[in-house]
Structures are given as structure tokens and as C-alpha cells.
Amino acid sequence: MSDLEIQARFQLAWPGFALDVDLELPGRGVTALFGVSGSGKTTLLRCIAGLERAPQGRLVVDGDIWQSDQQWLPTHKRPLGYVFQEASLFSHLSVQDNLHYGLRRSRRSSRSSLDQAIELLGIGHLLTRNPDLLSGGERQRVAIARALAVSPRLLLMDEPLAALDLQRKREIFPYLERLHRELDMPVLYVTHSPEELTRLADYLVVMENGRAIASGNLAETLSRLDLPIQLGEDAGVIIEATIGAVDNEWHLARVDFAGGSLWAKDQGLAPGTSVRVRVLARDVSLAAQQTASSIQNQMPGQIDAIGEDEHPGLALVRVHIGDTILLARLTKRAIATLDVGVGKTFWVQIKSVALLQ
Amino acid sequence: MLTDGDLQALWLTVRLAAIVTFILLLIGTPIAWWLARTKCWWKGPIGAIVALPLVLPPSVLGFYLLLAMGPSGPVGQLTEALNIAPLAFTFWGLVLASVFYSLPFMVQPLQTAFEAIGERPLEVAATLRASPLDAFFTVAVPLAKPGFITASILTFAHTVGEFGVVLMIGGNIPGVTRVASVQIYDYVEALNYSQAHRLALVLLVFSFVVLLAIYAGRRFRPVRGV
Numbered sequence: 001m002s003d004l005e006i007q008a009r010f011q012l013a014w015p016g017f018a019l020d021v022d023l024e025l026p027g028r029g030v031t032a033l034f035g036v037s038g039s040g041k042t043t044l045l046r047c048i049a050g051l052e053r054a055p056q057g058r059l060v061v062d063g064d065i066w067q068s069d070q071q072w073l074p075t076h077k078r079p080l081g082y083v084f085q086e087a088s089l090f091s092h093l094s095v096q097d098n099l100h101y102g103l104r105r106s107r108r109s110s111r112s113s114l115d116q117a118i119e120l121l122g123i124g125h126l127l128t129r130n131p132d133l134l135s136g137g138e139r140q141r142v143a144i145a146r147a148l149a150v151s152p153r154l155l156l157m158d159e160p161l162a163a164l165d166l167q168r169k170r171e172i173f174p175y176l177e178r179l180h181r182e183l184d185m186p187v188l189y190v191t192h193s194p195e196e197l198t199r200l201a202d203y204l205v206v207m208e209n210g211r212a213i214a215s216g217n218l219a220e221t222l223s224r225l226d227l228p229i230q231l232g233e234d235a236g237v238i239i240e241a242t243i244g245a246v247d248n249e250w251h252l253a254r255v256d257f258a259g260g261s262l263w264a265k266d267q268g269l270a271p272g273t274s275v276r277v278r279v280l281a282r283d284v285s286l287a288a289q290q291t292a293s294s295i296q297n298q299m300p301g302q303i304d305a306i307g308e309d310e311h312p313g314l315a316l317v318r319v320h321i322g323d324t325i326l327l328a329r330l331t332k333r334a335i336a337t338l339d340v341g342v343g344k345t346f347w348v349q350i351k352s353v354a355l356l357q
Numbered sequence: 358m359l360t361d362g363d364l365q366a367l368w369l370t371v372r373l374a375a376i377v378t379f380i381l382l383l384i385g386t387p388i389a390w391w392l393a394r395t396k397c398w399w400k401g402p403i404g405a406i407v408a409l410p411l412v413l414p415p416s417v418l419g420f421y422l423l424l425a426m427g428p429s430g431p432v433g434q435l436t437e438a439l440n441i442a443p444l445a446f447t448f449w450g451l452v453l454a455s456v457f458y459s460l461p462f463m464v465q466p467l468q469t470a471f472e473a474i475g476e477r478p479l480e481v482a483a484t485l486r487a488s489p490l491d492a493f494f495t496v497a498v499p500l501a502k503p504g505f506i507t508a509s510i511l512t513f514a515h516t517v518g519e520f521g522v523v524l525m526i527g528g529n530i531p532g533v534t535r536v537a538s539v540q541i542y543d544y545v546e547a548l549n550y551s552q553a554h555r556l557a558l559v560l561l562v563f564s565f566v567v568l569l570a571i572y573a574g575r576r577f578r579p580v581r582g583v
Contacts, residue, residue: 091500092496
């Protein structure tokens with residue numbers, strides 16, 4: 001399964017919208033299809049599911065042809081799971097019967113896949129309930145379990161959190177992160193939320209006007225300066241790291257990454273735990289010397305590139321710390337005053353970081 | 358009290374309405390499904406044809422059907438080719454005419470119910486490995502259940518209330534085509550008002566109960582979303 005690869009090429013034209021993509025996606029981990037609404041990410045997902053039929057297209061999943069010029073596999077014959085934006089549970093069936101609906105019709109699935117899904121999403125106590133009586137968050141958890149119960153070879157999720165309020169999102173997030181950690185199943189995840197993107201994705205496809213304008217490893221793609229990425233205030237990078245040590249006196253944890261380490265609030269994670277650290281560009285600043293400052297995370301870094309930002313007064317600066325890349329959002333005046341230039345070394349000050357896992 | 362003739366007429370009416378409702382469930386469901394989901398331009402003309410009996414005087418419909426069932430009409434020639442007796446002035450002729458006459462009462466509530474379900478539950482079913490036919494029976498039909506109940510009750514009741522078409526097609530043959538509404542007409546013609554009253558009351562109560570069932574059912578049915 002780890003060699004599974006997805007080749008997706010679709011061309012489709014509707015009045016006022018055209019989809020034109022040619023992508024190779026990894027066969028493992030979570031691939032985020034990211035973009036503003038109307039960018040074609042949901043249409044792309046529906047084409048992959050066979051819910052939409054692009055007149056020109058080719059789709060190969062793990063060596064199996066799902067669509068080509070000669071061939072078209074209808075949705076119900078594709079070994080996939082699909083989670084819609086609204087939970088879309090069958091209201092005439094109980095939670096249990098909803099979960100069994102796909103299970104009974106799928107050759108690949110087994111009782112154990114259902115039991116695993118029920119356990120993973122913590123819905124064991126809801127089985128006899130009527131879907132109409134569940135909360136929005138519970139409904140979406142059941143819908144995710146229902147999609148997992150058929151043991152799909154590919155899981156497609158269309159903004160599964162978008163219809164939920166903040167509280168419900170927080171309720172579901174841990175389950176999605178568990179899914180990400182524990183299941184060896186490739187996931188295509190449509191989202192327009194930078195938060196979901198940075199917490200869940202391993203691989204990123206940025207969609208704009210029906211085209212994929214960038215695709216690649218999440219950390220690399222986020223640190224690119226040439227992308228008009230719609231992250232805005234949330235522009236920043238993620239760093240894969242491990243907890244190196246815990247300082248119980250100050251309630252801090254040392255996070256080690258390739259090329260350095262930083263201190264973050266201790267969240268009770270044991271040393272050795274893999275974490276994902278999110279560093280926003282607006283929280284990174286540069287100084288000519290190491291200074292006595294309330295900002296404790298300071299380390300030397302080399303300027304790699306300087307690019308335009310969303311505002312004419314601002315610039316995004318890419319800094320290397322060992323093998324790790326950070327983005328810093330600076331004013332252009334600061335760049336001129338400090339004489340920031342490519343190849344020079346500065347002290348990088350990181351005001352705050354977020355541990356995501 | 359009701360005479361044997363009245364009971365015979367009532368039984369005939371019920372039998373006719375039940376058979377017509379059954380046949381229309383079989384014919385009307387696919388038509389309603391198609392009308393609810395197609396994007397083809399035929400939807401307009403077909404929808405209009407289905408709705409015709411709502412506005413057409415029953416005598417007009419009956420007249421055309423009578424011609425069709427006659428020796429030179431298409432139905433008449435078909436029955437002759439199949440070597441069966443002509444349908445005009447028979448019970449099965451009445452059934453055929455009533456199927457046309459009550460068609461919109463079956464199709465329209467079903468079409469509305471199917472449209473209300475929308476595309477989503479069927480897409481969900483497809484992603485859960487259900488073929489379109491499977492999804493129709495296990496998702497669309499159960500979700501449209503209130504529509505099926507309403508459509509069946511309306512079709513049954515409307516067939517019971519038929520009069521003009523029956524006179525044109527069926528005539529007035531006791532035990533064969535003389536339904537309750539025609540029986541009442543006969544009583545009134547013969548100035549037998551007391552007998553007419555009894556039978557009319559039966560139909561009045563029946564109609565009220567039917568409508569009560571539909572409206573009360575509508576009121577207390579929980580709102581369901583998918």
C-alpha cells in the first residue's frame with residue numbers, strides 16, 4: 001500500500017469555471033487540497049470519486065485505472081471512502097445501520113475495520129441512536145467512521161469540519177489527528193483553513209482558478225516565497241521535530257529539529273515524542289546581534305531569499321537554520337535599516353511557536 | 358340501510374381504486390423518479406402530459422379513451438390482435454381509464470418527495486458501494502416514504518371519486534362498471550333521495566377520513582434532513 005500512487009489528470013469546463021489539473025499525489029499520508037472557495041478543490045475531489053465526470057481525464061490509483069479515455073469506473077465500484085462537508089447520515093437508519101450500510105456492500109471490509117473505526121472515533125455509545133438526535137460533531141464522527149468501515153484504499157474528505165462551529169471543530173480535531181497517526185491510508189483532504197492544513201497535512205496541493213499552482217511536501221511548499229499562497233496572517237512554516245527534554249522548573253519543553261532546538265510551553269509530551277512545530281512568519285524577527293530580550297529563542301540563521309508579501313510595506317524573508325527553513329515577516333524599512341541581504345547571517349528571534357501533535 | 362346493489366357498487370369501487378393504486382405505484386414511481394432527476398428538455402412536455410387530467414374535463418379524457426378502445430382505435434386493435442374482448446364497457450377498461458385519470462395524483466407527490474431528497478443521499482450511497490438501483494430501493498424509497506403514503510391515498514381517493522370518465526368508458530353495468538358515484542347518480546335520477554343520502558354519506562365520511570389522515574400525518578411527521 002505504501003507504494004500506492006495517484007495520478008490524476010482532469011479537464012472539465014462549465015460556464016464560468018474550468019478545471020485543468022495534472023497531478024501525481026503520494027500514496028500515503030494526508031494530502032491537502034488547499035484553496036479559496038471556487039478554486040476547484042471540491043470539484044477535483046468529486047472527479048476523483050467519480051461523482052463528477054470530467055470529459056477529459058485519466059485517474060490511476062495504485063496501478064488501477066479508474067478513469068481513462070476507454071474506461072470509466074462508476075463511484076460505487078471505486079474502493080474509496082468519502083466524507084462530505086455535512087455529515088449526510090441516512091436519517092431513516094440508526095447510527096449502527098448507517099455504519100453497516102457500506103460494510104455490507106464492500107468486499108474488502110471486515111468486522112474488525114468497523115470496530116476499529118468505532119473505537120478510533122469514539123462513537124461506541126452512539127450506535128443505537130437516531131442520527132437526527134446527534135450533535136453536529138457526533139454526526140460528522142459517525143460519517144467518518146462510516147467511510148472508514150468499508151476499508152477504503154483512498155479516503156476523500158471534503159472540508160469535513162467546515163460546517164461545524166469552533167467548539168465542534170475542537171471536538172473532532174483529536175480524532176482526525178489520531179486517524180492521521182494510526183491509519184496507513186492515503187487521505188485527500190479538501191480545506192481552506194490554514195489551521196487544518198498545518199495540523200493535518202503532509203503534502204500540499206494549492207488550487208487557484210481550477211488549476212494546481214503548487215504541489216509538494218508541506219514544509220517545503222509552505223516555505224516557498226514565490227507562491228501567492230492565501231495564508232495571509234497565517235503565513236509560516238512547519239517543522240518536524242522531537243521533544244528533546246522537559247524543564248519541570250519552568251514548565252518548558254525543548255524541541256529539537258534538524259539544525260537547532262527551541263523552547264516551547266510544556267504540554268506534557270514525553271521526551272522522544274514526535275511533534276510538529278508551527279512557526280508563523282509574523283512571530284519571527286531578525287537582529288544584528290544576540291540581545292538580552294524576553295524572546296528566549298534566539299539562534300543564528302542565514303538569509304536564503306527575500307520575497308514580496310501581501311502588503312507593499314512588508315516582505316517575507318527566508319532563513320536557514322541548519323537544514324531547517326523559517327519565514328520571517330519584516331517591514332521593508334527594517335530590511336533596509338538592518339541591511340538584510342541574501343547570504344548574510346542574523347540572529348533569528350522566535351517569539352512563539354505552537355506544538356501541533 | 359344500504360341495499361345489496363349499494364354494497365356491490367361500493368365493493369366494486371374499492372376494488373377498482375385498489376387495483377389502480379397498485380398499478381400506478383408501479384408505473385408512476387419510475388415516471389416520478391425520472392421527472393425528479395432528469396435535466397433533459399423532455400421533462401417539460403412529459404410533466405405537462407402527466408398533469409393533463411388535472412385540468413381536462415373527465416368527459417374529454419373519457420371520449421378519447423373510448424375512441425382508443427373502439428374497434429379502430431389503437432387499444433381496440435391491440436386487444437383484437439391479442440384476441441381478447443374489447444375493453445370498452447368492462448371493468449378492465451375502467452381500470453385503464455382510471456390509471457390515466459389518476460396518474461398526476463400518484464406522480465406529483467412522488468416527484469416532490471424525490472426532489473426533496475436531493476442528490477446527496479444517493480451520492481453518499483454510491484460512495485458506500487451501492488449501485489444506483491440498490492440506492493434507489495434502500496435510500497430513495499425509504500426517505501420518500503411519506504410521499505408514497507400521500508400519493509397512494511390521493512390516488513385511491515381520487516379513483517373512488519371518479520364519475521365522468523366512468524360514465525363515458527364504463528357505462529352503468531351492475532357489478533361490472535357501476536361504481537358508488539354512478540349508483541348515487543341513478544338514485545337521484547330516480548328521485549330516490551333517501552337511498553342517495555345513505556350512500557353519499559358513506560363517501561363523504563370516507564373522503565373526510567382520507568384527508569384527515571393526510572393532513573394529520575403531515576402535521577405530526579418529524580422534519581427529516583439528510
